[in-house]
Amino acid sequence: MPTLASFRSPRPLLAVSLALGGLLATGATQAADYPVRPIELVVPYQAGGGADVMARGFAAAAVKHLPQPIVVVNKPGAAGVIGWNDVINAKPDGYRLALTTVEVTFLNQIGLAKFGWNDLTPIARLNADPAVVVVRTDAPWTTLEQFVAAAKKPDANVRVGNAGQGSMWHLAAAALADRTGASFNYIPYAGGAPAVLALLGGHVDAVTVSTPEVAAHIAAGKLRALGVMADRRVKGFETVPTLxxxxxxxxxxxxxxxxxxxGTPPEVIAVLKAATAKTMKEPSLRADMERLNFTVDTDLDSAAFEARMAQESAYIKDILSRVVLLQK
Incomplete structure (x- = not known):
């Protein structure tokens, strides 16, 4: 005998199907039209540092390749955690991007973040720069050996500024101490730029930051580079030895x-990838990067970029097994 269910009208089901189809179509249309409003690029550090300079240069050059502008928004704090959390929890519609740095690969390893590097979907790597150990030109050390020897003395209080507790620049100084037996007093700031300003003002004795963040001050004769943490000498720092x-x-x-x-739609990611590839070829951007000593080292292949991050995360994990960055 036919049941009551067998006599129900198919119209409600048809209506639901049509509604779902409409939603999917709307989503596809929105992705196809992307972007229809300005895109926010979140920089998780204060203005003036290497990440901020890179982001603003990229945003300025991208205007030729996107119908809407990219607006840089600084959200500093906790070595990048605040800014990256903001993007991770944002609506995945392509209107909020993150400027990522190496810290995203290890902040969870030191207990500073709950997210990992794979909690964001990478678009591309824009550049890469080594760490450099820098002092003022009136400092008593003219070589890395002299600097390390001073930090090995009993009761030494060699103050080394960094971009925040748990940042790569904190790790760089701690790793140097681990490799040499030196002892540093680590002074955290909200980014590389404030740390460099502290060095210029005499509030710290040295900083470990990226080469672009100090290039202008070194050229002006205000700061002296003692050593770069790279496998070979760096362009613009040819007279500075590697560690x-x-x-x-x-x-x-x-x-x-x-x-x-x-969860960002593939169509949106494709637009961003294409625009990024074109932007990174802009002669004006590349000229500015070279002038500021940013190493042009792009990686537009997401899979290859992810593989590099996984490899880097493992390398830093090994260093962290010997270095304590945060108080337990």
Whole structure:
């Protein structure tokens, strides 16, 4: 015998199907029209540092390749955690991007973040720069050996500024201390730029930051670079020895990239990838990067970029097994 259910009208089901189809079509249309309003690029550090400079240069060059502008928004704090959390939790529609740096690969390893590097979807890596150990030109140390020897003395209080507790620049100094037996007093700031300003003002004795963040001050004769944490000498810093040349096996630095929240539509990601590839070829951007000593080291292949991050995360995990960055 036919049941009551068998006599129900199919119209409600048809209506639901049509509604769902309409929603899907609307979503596809929105992705196809992307972007229809300005895009926010969140920089998780204060203005003036390497990440901020890279982001603003990229945003300015991208105007030729996107119908809407990219607006840089600084959200500093907790070595990048505040800004990245903001993007991770944002609506995945392509209107909020993150300027990522190497810290995203290890903040969870030191208990500073609950997210990992794979909680964002990478678009591309824009550049990469090594860490450099820098002092004022009136400092008593003219070589890395002299600097390390001073930090080995009993009751030494060599103050080294960084971009925040748990940042790569904190890790760089701590790793140098681990490799050499030196002892530093780590002074955290809200980014590389404030740390450099503190050094210029005499509030710290040295900083470990990226080469672009100090290039202008070194050229002006205000600061002196003692060593770079790279496998070979760096353009613009040709007279500065690598740590490996000084018998210290240590390579550390940062990179800057673009990422979006997980779940961002593939069509939106495709638009961003295409625009990024074109933007990074802009002669004006590349000229500015070279003038500011930013190493042009792009990686537009997301899979390759993810593989690099996984590899880097493992390398830093090994360093962290010997270095304590945060108080337990």
């Amino acid at each position: 490996k040349e000084r018998g210290i096996d240590l390579e550390l630095g940062t990179w800057r990239g673009l990422a979006v929240p997980k």
